[in-house]
Amino acid sequence: MAKQKKTRKKYRGFWIFFKLQLLLLLLLVAAAAYYFAGGYAQTISELKDDADLLVAKSSVDTFRKGETGLVYDAGGKLLKAYKGEKDAYYIKYADIPEIVEKTFVAVEDQKFYRHKGVDYLAIIRATIAMLRNGEVTQGGSTITQQLARTIYLSMDRTWERKMEEIFIARNLEDKYTKTQIMEFYLNNIYFGNGYYGIQAAAQGYFSKSIDKLDLSQVVFLCAIPNNPSLYDPVHHKKNTLSRRDRMLTTMYEQGVISAAAAREAKEEKIKLKRKKGIEKNDYVETYVNYCAIRALMKQQGFTFQHYFDSAKEEKKYNKEYKKLYRECESSLYTSGYRIYTSINMQQQDKLQAAIDTGLEGFQDVNEEGVYKLQGAGVTIDNTTGYVTAIVGGRTQHFEGYTLNRAYQSFRQPGSAIKPLLVYTPMLERGYTPDTVVMDEPITDGPSNSDGVYEGAITIRHAVKKSKNTIAWKLFDELSPVTGLSYLKAMNFTKIDPEDERLPAALGGFTIGVSPVEMAAGFASLQNDGCYREPTCIIKIEDTKGDLIYTSETDEEKGQRKKEEAEGTRIYKSNAARMMTNLLETVMHEGTARGLSLGDMPSAGKTGTTNDNKDGWFAGYTRYFTTSVWVGYDQPAELPGLTGSTYPGNIWHNYMLSIHENMTPMSFIPYIEQKQVDMDFHE
Numbered sequence: 001m002a003k004q005k006k007t008r009k010k011y012r013g014f015w016i017f018f019k020l021q022l023l024l025l026l027l028l029v030a031a032a033a034y035y036f037a038g039g040y041a042q043t044i045s046e047l048k049d050d051a052d053l054l055v056a057k058s059s060v061d062t063f064r065k066g067e068t069g070l071v072y073d074a075g076g077k078l079l080k081a082y083k084g085e086k087d088a089y090y091i092k093y094a095d096i097p098e099i100v101e102k103t104f105v106a107v108e109d110q111k112f113y114r115h116k117g118v119d120y121l122a123i124i125r126a127t128i129a130m131l132r133n134g135e136v137t138q139g140g141s142t143i144t145q146q147l148a149r150t151i152y153l154s155m156d157r158t159w160e161r162k163m164e165e166i167f168i169a170r171n172l173e174d175k176y177t178k179t180q181i182m183e184f185y186l187n188n189i190y191f192g193n194g195y196y197g198i199q200a201a202a203q204g205y206f207s208k209s210i211d212k213l214d215l216s217q218v219v220f221l222c223a224i225p226n227n228p229s230l231y232d233p234v235h236h237k238k239n240t241l242s243r244r245d246r247m248l249t250t251m252y253e254q255g256v257i258s259a260a261a262a263r264e265a266k267e268e269k270i271k272l273k274r275k276k277g278i279e280k281n282d283y284v285e286t287y288v289n290y291c292a293i294r295a296l297m298k299q300q301g302f303t304f305q306h307y308f309d310s311a312k313e314e315k316k317y318n319k320e321y322k323k324l325y326r327e328c329e330s331s332l333y334t335s336g337y338r339i340y341t342s343i344n345m346q347q348q349d350k351l352q353a354a355i356d357t358g359l360e361g362f363q364d365v366n367e368e369g370v371y372k373l374q375g376a377g378v379t380i381d382n383t384t385g386y387v388t389a390i391v392g393g394r395t396q397h398f399e400g401y402t403l404n405r406a407y408q409s410f411r412q413p414g415s416a417i418k419p420l421l422v423y424t425p426m427l428e429r430g431y432t433p434d435t436v437v438m439d440e441p442i443t444d445g446p447s448n449s450d451g452v453y454e455g456a457i458t459i460r461h462a463v464k465k466s467k468n469t470i471a472w473k474l475f476d477e478l479s480p481v482t483g484l485s486y487l488k489a490m491n492f493t494k495i496d497p498e499d500e501r502l503p504a505a506l507g508g509f510t511i512g513v514s515p516v517e518m519a520a521g522f523a524s525l526q527n528d529g530c531y532r533e534p535t536c537i538i539k540i541e542d543t544k545g546d547l548i549y550t551s552e553t554d555e556e557k558g559q560r561k562k563e564e565a566e567g568t569r570i571y572k573s574n575a576a577r578m579m580t581n582l583l584e585t586v587m588h589e590g591t592a593r594g595l596s597l598g599d600m601p602s603a604g605k606t607g608t609t610n611d612n613k614d615g616w617f618a619g620y621t622r623y624f625t626t627s628v629w630v631g632y633d634q635p636a637e638l639p640g641l642t643g644s645t646y647p648g649n650i651w652h653n654y655m656l657s658i659h660e661n662m663t664p665m666s667f668i669p670y671i672e673q674k675q676v677d678m679d680f681h682e
Helices: 002-056 060-064 099-109 118-131 144-154 157-174 180-187 198-206 213-221 237-253 260-269 284-298 312-335 347-358 412-426 458-462 469-480 481-491 504-505 515-526 560-564 573-589 646-658
Strands: 067-073 078-082 338-341 374-382 387-391 438-439 453-457 537-541 548-549 601-609 612-619 624-631
Touching: 002 157, 060 180, 078 144, 078 284, 099 144, 099 180, 099 213, 099 237, 144 157, 144 180, 144 624, 180 198, 198 213, 213 237, 213 260, 237 260, 284 312, 284 338, 284 537, 284 548, 347 374, 347 387, 347 624, 347 646, 374 515, 374 646, 387 515, 387 646, 412 458, 412 469, 412 481, 412 504, 412 573, 412 601, 412 612, 438 458, 438 469, 453 458, 458 469, 458 573, 469 481, 469 504, 481 504, 515 601, 515 612, 515 624, 548 573, 601 646, 612 646, 624 646
Parallel strands: 067 338
Antiparallel strands: 067 078, 338 537, 374 387, 374 624, 438 453, 537 548, 601 612, 612 624
16 A cells, blocks of 8 residues: 555656656747747847857867966056966866865856756746746856856846857767866856956965865855855855855765765865965056056946935846946956056055154054054146056055055045035135135034134135134035035045935944045145046957057057046136135145145145044145145044154155156145135124
């Protein structure tokens, strides 16, 4: 009787499985009919023809591409070589440890040795999801399909890309053996942080050849390609470890490893040992990479956007941005580009030295060995608008730390923001340096930093003394929305809707600003009110010397295109000149007195946040603009920190050094205009 029941259950299970397979097959046929009936037959035929041609023209060398890329400074000296790690670390199938192959097969494609490039049941599941959601939301890709996508295709989630991927995968299986496909795959997939291929990843993360790694380390590496950003071992190690453990469980369940081996591998602590001189990213390198990727995206017609009308619009933008960013990042590391930059290494070294020396009295470090007190600075050439020096932190003599605070960190700017979103906009609206305003206590408003209220004073005096009361009242008259619109126009990227309130006049932002943004903003004042997007990329060429991207003119090498050189007008020119004149007074008589540059005319502004958590100094000459930030990565009070102390001294010492032997050059004087006298009595 029991045997009969078992038999019935067995047959019932068989029929359920059979019906399910039949249903899935019918759905696939229905989906195919839907596409063909909708006029997609010709498109699919064209995709197949393209795939046939791509694979027919391929050879083993197709999967070994990855030439050395070169980066040059402003003087044409080699700064960095992208080592083309697909070539440098290409590893033959015979030299790949068996466990690497077994790991990927167990986790990514269990039917790898049985299918002909495509797992149709997985595609049916993805098709059902697509019909349900209106777009491709599930993968279903085999190892061969992943290889096809990596070598030939974009990361688009469209049915056209999926069909082309299928056709290419089938052709690859017809032309190459499973062994070759596995070799190509393991040498081309992306492991994050610029590493392509399993050997490059092993060398990059552990400074060892792949055959020297143990089970836990191998599976740890194999966890990354599924989502290199989410499972980035440098920045999201916990995520990588979590996926490693799940993969080890899967491998045990499939009989690839024993329970004891899985348990031991999970218990092992992973310690990264990144190779010196190749994988370590310094501040110049990280910024060059960032600017180069953006230049490549721009060359492809991408329009950058920072503010959106809806969450849907933002989601769509972020999806497109991430896709193209990853493609351009991959291209940067593997295409052998020649990248010509505006980085002046003499200035770079001097700015780094000024920050290191200015903060050398603070030696406390956090758990990772990083200095707790940090500084960052950026210099822009006022003639071209190019970034010539960028320092994202103090010098650290260890590997793997890549945070570049100069463009990746955002902090409240304090009073340093007043010229950009309060005073210059009001100078456009009829105020002058001599306009009289009332300095007096404000109900439910800010106090002046020195607690002193002087009654009727001029705008010049208010700026010189950094009067919070006057900035608050003027911002109220201007309106926060209007004031913040100036920052948005200069690509300050982290302005939050919550910032549309009066405290923003004093730098009270939800997120904050970066040193690069502040430097570009102050450079706009010197540039007669015109903003130029900060970048360090002059041009990018391919290995043949053909131009991929340029910001140069055709007539004069090294100069930006006319529209980029002139910039986008943000402020009226006379308002910008008046603001510069006011900031000159700050240098000689105000909060920055003692920080002037001798005979070299200079203009600048200090900034200090509540409880002395952040200190800023942003200033310029006719030649260069430099912004400096000092503070803790985790905001904390630092007694004695103001804009005029540590950041001001760093700015002063550095700017003196780079202006040595340069001819003093005065700022363009403003044109006198009728004054507006205001009575702010409440």
